[in-house]
Amino acid sequence: MKKRLYLELENCIGCRSCLAACTQCGGHEERNRNYVYDVNPLVNRQTMPLMCLHCENPACARSCPAQAIQIHETGAVLSALVEKCIGCQNCTIACPYGIPKFDQEQNLMYKCDLCIDRTKDGIPPMCASVCPSNTLQWLTDEEIENKKKQFNLDNGKWVTSMPYLEGETNVKVNLPGILQGITKLF
Amino acid sequence: MQAKAAVNQKTGNTLNNAFASHFAKSMFLSVTALAILSFIGTRMFTHVDLNLYGYMVGTIVFIGGFFYRFIAWGERPPTKLILKKGLKLLKRKSTPKTSVEHLATYNFIWNRGIYRWTQHVLIGWGCILSCFVTFPLVFGWMYFTMDDNGHYNIIAMGMKVMTVPADGIIANLSYNALNITAIMVIAGVCMALYRRLKNMQARAEQNFLYDFMPLYMLLLVSITGLALTFMNIFLHGAGQPAMSLIHQWSVIITLIYLPFGKLAHIPFRPMSVLARNYREHYAEQGMKECKVCGDQFVSSEQSKDVVDVLGVNDIEFKAKEGHHLAEMCLPCRRKYRIAQFSGFPTHEVKVKEANQNAKG
Ligand code: HEM
Ligand code: SF4
Numbered sequence A: 001m002k003k004r005l006y007l008e009l010e011n012c013i014g015c016r017s018c019l020a021a022c023t024q025c026g027g028h029e030e031r032n033r034n035y036v037y038d039v040n041p042l043v044n045r046q047t048m049p050l051m052c053l054h055c056e057n058p059a060c061a062r063s064c065p066a067q068a069i070q071i072h073e074t075g076a077v078l079s080a081l082v083e084k085c086i087g088c089q090n091c092t093i094a095c096p097y098g099i100p101k102f103d104q105e106q107n108l109m110y111k112c113d114l115c116i117d118r119t120k121d122g123i124p125p126m127c128a129s130v131c132p133s134n135t136l137q138w139l140t141d142e143e144i145e146n147k148k149k150q151f152n153l154d155n156g157k158w159v160t161s162m163p164y165l166e167g168e169t170n171v172k173v174n175l176p177g178i179l180q181g182i183t184k185l186f
Numbered sequence B: 001m002q003a004k005a006a007v008n009q010k011t012g013n014t015l016n017n018a019f020a021s022h023f024a025k026s027m028f029l030s031v032t033a034l035a036i037l038s039f040i041g042t043r044m045f046t047h048v049d050l051n052l053y054g055y056m057v058g059t060i061v062f063i064g065g066f067f068y069r070f071i072a073w074g075e076r077p078p079t080k081l082i083l084k085k086g087l088k089l090l091k092r093k094s095t096p097k098t099s100v101e102h103l104a105t106y107n108f109i110w111n112r113g114i115y116r117w118t119q120h121v122l123i124g125w126g127c128i129l130s131c132f133v134t135f136p137l138v139f140g141w142m143y144f145t146m147d148d149n150g151h152y153n154i155i156a157m158g159m160k161v162m163t164v165p166a167d168g169i170i171a172n173l174s175y176n177a178l179n180i181t182a183i184m185v186i187a188g189v190c191m192a193l194y195r196r197l198k199n200m201q202a203r204a205e206q207n208f209l210y211d212f213m214p215l216y217m218l219l220l221v222s223i224t225g226l227a228l229t230f231m232n233i234f235l236h237g238a239g240q241p242a243m244s245l246i247h248q249w250s251v252i253i254t255l256i257y258l259p260f261g262k263l264a265h266i267p268f269r270p271m272s273v274l275a276r277n278y279r280e281h282y283a284e285q286g287m288k289e290c291k292v293c294g295d296q297f298v299s300s301e302q303s304k305d306v307v308d309v310l311g312v313n314d315i316e317f318k319a320k321e322g323h324h325l326a327e328m329c330l331p332c333r334r335k336y337r338i339a340q341f342s343g344f345p346t347h348e349v350k351v352k353e354a355n356q357n358a359k360g
């Protein structure tokens, strides 16, 4: 059963477990590849994670002169192949969400690969495995569909993609209700 | 002036039109060049080593695959752009230094880890040195003759360059060159395989054809090569013809495979020098300022190039504010996305992004 990463952004409590877990994934060499942001840092404590959304038409891969960014058959957009990346940094400029990171010393780009050794076998990625607040989940399409039904649809508040994102993505995002003053219908 | 340019263009076009494709043209030119070099090197084909005939065929098939793959690759918009602009910048003062660091000493792999660097130096230099020895022999660009007095003559491109005693250091080094390089490659490949057992990273994202096959092929080439020497010295040549065939076969398969798998990085890595020049040169020309915070984060040229390349792919990321998303620095771009999710303009709050390293 194909599962996807699914984000419910407003659940985030800012614990940064996902960043810590990311560093421990095989191949990540103890560096994390994701982000957690304060939404309004001077006023309240709301945080949100920002992950690679694994675009269906990934700008990072399209802009790479070396074809170093491969798209896995599961749809995951992989990190740069270590022997191919020539260090031009086009991908960092192209990604609409600013996800790829670049190491100057190693002349190498690295980005979220959706923990491909795990997810290719249906095991959730590190971040979703540890998230204590159900912000990051690993769900089947059917489960995501059911989630969708729990929410008050047709109010424009559940949007998994456009216009809040720049294109269709493999990772599904649920927009926060709390910040928009809407109570979720759990 | 104008007319002359037009005429030039026309003749240029007719030459191109004579071939069905770039592929046919490059193929024709390289095979011709190889033939001419071999003709000169072998003094009109009088010194062809027929044992090496298989290698010659293998090399020619390899060149075909090589052009097929690399012409298709060079046509991709981002590749074409870096190639075109990078080649114009080859005269930069920093080119020799960058080339050595990127292509010979691999400083950047050192920064990825000493183990990885050692492994690559063994494999990479082992292979490069083997090629320096093998190719001139195969195409007759270099061969040896023996004088009566126990001296060897080394003949390169039909000219005598050196006469050395048959039991001297240089002679011994040249007989053993391929044995030494074979041992380097075997050690390097073993390191690579060991790393796959030990380190889960090396195991990620890999499949047999892309990842293991080149390592096994390199191993096979080196081991059969060493076995040839072993049979010559200790078995008085027993089994040599069969082993020679296996060795020849493995080299040919490796060559043919090269443009399509992991080893394709070899002919193609020099582009990292072009990319570095491109970044350095245009950074000096003028930097792009982030539309939100004003930080200079990339050269104006590259920012524009990336927008254009995405445009060719029918990707356009316009922000509501009218600029392209590529015109924001990375932290601002990330905050801008948070702002799209929450409805609150996070990117306009002048606070540095906090704690992104999972370091407590
Ligand atoms: C033109 C110079 C070359 C450059 C710049 C280059 C660059 C690289 C880089 C950056 C990697 C990734 C290493 C890592 O991060 O661990 C790599 C891997 C590799 N290179 Fe090269 N390379 C070159 C020449 C060669 C040559 C001549 C060979 C010989 C066949 C070779 C064989 C390999 C192999 C087998 C790997 C894979 C190692 C593994 O999978 O662990 N390279 N190369
Ligand atoms: S979010 Fe960015 S890094 Fe991830 S696939 Fe899309 S373009 Fe690439």
Ligand code: SF4
Binding pocket: A060, A063, A064, A065, A066, A067, A068, A069, A080, A084, A085, A086, A087, A088, A089, A090, A091, A092, A108, A109
């Ligand atoms: S930095 Fe590496 S992965 Fe990114 S576009 Fe350049 S070559 Fe491709």
